Amino acid sequence: MKLLGIETSCDETAAAVVQDGREILSNIVASQVDIHARYGGIVPEVASRQHLLTVIPIIQQAMAHTRWNDLDAIAVTIGPGLAGSLLVGVNIAKAIALAHRLPLLGINHLEGHIYANWLEGREPDLPSLCLIVSGGHTELLLMRGHRDYLPLGRTRDDAAGEAFDKVARILGLGYPGGPAIEQAALGGNSTLLRLPRAWIRGSDDFSFSGLKTAVLRLVEERKGLSPNDVAASFQEAVVDVLVTKTVEAALKLNARQIILSGGVAANRLLRQALSQRSPLPVLFPSPFLCTDNAAMIACCGYFRLKQGKADPWHLDIAPNLRLV
Ligand code: KG4
Ligand code: ZN
Secondary structure, three states, X not given: OEEEEEEOOOOXXXXXXXXXXXXXXXXXXXXXXXXXXXXXXXXXXXXHHHHHHHHHHHHHHHOOOOOHHHOOEEEEEEEXXXXXXXXXXXXXXXXXXXXXXXXXXXXXXXXXXXXXXHOOOOXXXXXXXXXXXXXXXXXXXXXXXXXXXXXXXXXXXXXXXXXXXXXXXXXXOOOOHHHHHHHHHHOOOOXXXXXXXXXXXXXXXXXXXXXXXXXXHHHHHOOOOOHHHHHHHHHHHHHHHHHHHHHHHHHHOOOOEEEEEOHHHHOHHHHHHHHHHOOOOEEOOOHHXXXXXXXXXXXXXXXXXXXXXXXXXXXXXXXXXXXX
16 A cells, blocks of 8 residues: 655655555655754744745655555644644645545654654564654653553653754754754763753653753853763753653563654664663664654554544644644
């Protein structure tokens, strides 16, 4: 089965064709990073206008080697995300599905991130402990089966990626902050500065705003600090909390594996530390499948379609959609 996936929830316009939920036939991502960089973050109105300009050429590129008649369904992100951005993807998906009489599948963006782990020929063993770390979310859950999730914890304030972006801004490292912090940390010493970790004992929740504020105070109070050392210490603190709490939860719930996903899952220190400190096997997608893309949406749509679940024409966006 071949599915066309469409993703426009934030600042990436993406389309992909995936066969049988595993084989990526095309995967096109147009990033708006350069456009938003001068504002230090995403401007929603600018994002939706840009999606409008790029969505058709991106879908055409993704479909360059696939005939419309060979498609079995269209999968599109309905949320969570920016309303104006989601609307662009959902409306074009409806138009294509109607014109070609194809089933339409509305996909949760966070569930899409998890399914990036099914691409590249892997078949995760369930139940698996899932850690989703992106720019808008930090979620810990147990995946017991397809569409069967047990929520465990989430961030009480900033998402992990949001903390990377904000600290990068404080350090003047640019946007997006994750890759910039990772790069700066390579030239820094993570043991020179001791930054706080919010353990929230007895809960699987996370909190990163205290850490961000601690970095801000440190930078204001101690002039002449090396941004590389601050970046390295900050990255170490985030990774320490994410890894410790994820491994604890996985062992407590007898998970078979740990599945990492979302943009922050591209972070090398997080990937290494989780693999080293977990007694269970750890899966993570290639970095280009951790950040927003449409292959993960098509993959998730495939498993939904196999369960016989297509959506009706009045399918709508859900900017605040939750996974469970
Ligand atoms: O999943 P994603 O592409 O978009 C959302 O759904 O939010 O995640 C984007 C987030 C941004 O906050 C970005 O700074 C972060 O992922 N990110 C990283 C890295 N690459 C992207 N954070 C840490 N290290 C990275 N290498
Ligand atoms: Zn995302």
